Amino acid sequence: MNAPQKQPADLRTVLVCQNCTCLARGGEKLLQALQAADLPDDVEIVASDCLGQCNMAPNARIIPEETWYCRLSPEDAPRIVREHLQEGKPVKDKLHPRIHSYYSFL
Ligand code: FES
Numbered sequence: 001m002n003a004p005q006k007q008p009a010d011l012r013t014v015l016v017c018q019n020c021t022c023l024a025r026g027g028e029k030l031l032q033a034l035q036a037a038d039l040p041d042d043v044e045i046v047a048s049d050c051l052g053q054c055n056m057a058p059n060a061r062i063i064p065e066e067t068w069y070c071r072l073s074p075e076d077a078p079r080i081v082r083e084h085l086q087e088g089k090p091v092k093d094k095l096h097p098r099i100h101s102y103y104s105f106l
């Protein structure tokens with residue numbers, strides 16, 4: 001018996017901006033690092049057009065959960081894959097601060 005096919009509703013998509021500002025700040029290498037990572041079966045990495053957050057480039061957006069990461073480098077890719085995509089814990093210091101505001105009193 002064949003394994004059931006993944007449906008779009010089961011997938012998490014990481015949109016990695018490949019527009020001008022993100023590209024100028026290393027977005028292509030970020031995309032390549034994410035694509036080369038050991039991804040869970042339910043995750044796809046997709047190049048995207050501008051995500052509208054150019055001043056915080058390079059950016060990535062995970063849908064459908066709507067997690068936004070900013071000021072990423074290729075070196076951040078393994079952490080995002082391991083901590084967020086594999087273990088379910090967002091990488092707080094890379095979350096977009098205007099979209100994911102949180103306060104720490106420590
Ligand atoms: S160029 Fe990447 S968010 Fe606009």
